[in-house]
Amino acid sequence: MAPNFQIEIDSLPVDRSAGFHQKVVDGIEDLLLVLAEDGRVLYASTKSFSLIQIKPEALIGRYISTYMNVDDIPVFLLEWKENMALGSSWRSHHRLRQGDDTYKPFESTFKPYTDNTVDGKTGSKKATKLCLMTSRPYQITSTSLMDSFLEHYTTNIRLTNQLAWLKGEAEEFYESTISTTTACIQKDDTTVQCATFKLETTTANATTVSVSRI
Structure with missing residues (x-):
């Protein structure tokens, strides 16, 4: 026992x-x-x-x-x-x-x-x-x-x-809408040269700036 x-x-x-x-x-x-x-x-x-x-x-x-x-x-x-x-x-x-x-x-x-x-x-x-x-x-x-x-x-x-x-x-900045700014330079009384700057979001870590002249 x-x-x-x-x-x-x-x-x-x-x-x-x-x-x-x-x-x-x-x-x-x-x-x-x-x-x-x-x-x-x-x-x-x-x-x-x-x-x-x-x-x-x-x-x-x-x-x-x-x-x-x-x-x-x-x-x-x-x-x-x-x-x-x-x-x-x-x-x-x-x-x-x-x-x-x-x-x-x-x-x-x-x-x-x-x-x-x-x-x-x-x-x-x-x-x-x-x-x-x-x-x-x-x-x-x-x-x-x-x-x-x-x-x-x-x-x-x-x-x-x-x-x-x-x-x-940074994420909030890259997710913001595309902004476009136009700058004009007047060389003389008759000629006006303008440039359009376009800010685009391509990836989360890169930004492309394109310039087009008018």
Whole structure:
């Protein structure tokens, strides 16, 4: 007969009155943050003080972007908007401001989820988008190396967006209607020489200018 390995959950040595779950969270070495849909910090683990020298209660209610290096904010906000809308998890490298106003490189993972809480008064469910942010110090040999990496990374994102905007402007220009301009040059009292310039769109990347004289 096979041995019975069934264990009753109630018999486990877990002191729930002492906050077992809180002890588990506090034992995690990473910085854990629960963010609202607009990026405000709703919860911060106790590791915030040992990692960035800021107490958890000081983070509550503040936007996480305000603790990031100003060069990292544009890319972070772009990734935040896109992935929160899709509900997709993503990983990011950025620098967080510490209590002494210096910056420390971190590698963070963001996992959006929906909290379906029940209103105690009305009994109706309220769906709220939240995001779990897990951050750990980025292990590199030199902080300057991380700064260089993030600078090139943010520059690449900015240039990519700029090229996409310029491409859209070019397509609108090439799709515009054909324009024709006539210029006249009077050499003397009796002779008038005119030239008609015709702008035509041939391909998406080339423009032909034809000149006809009258």
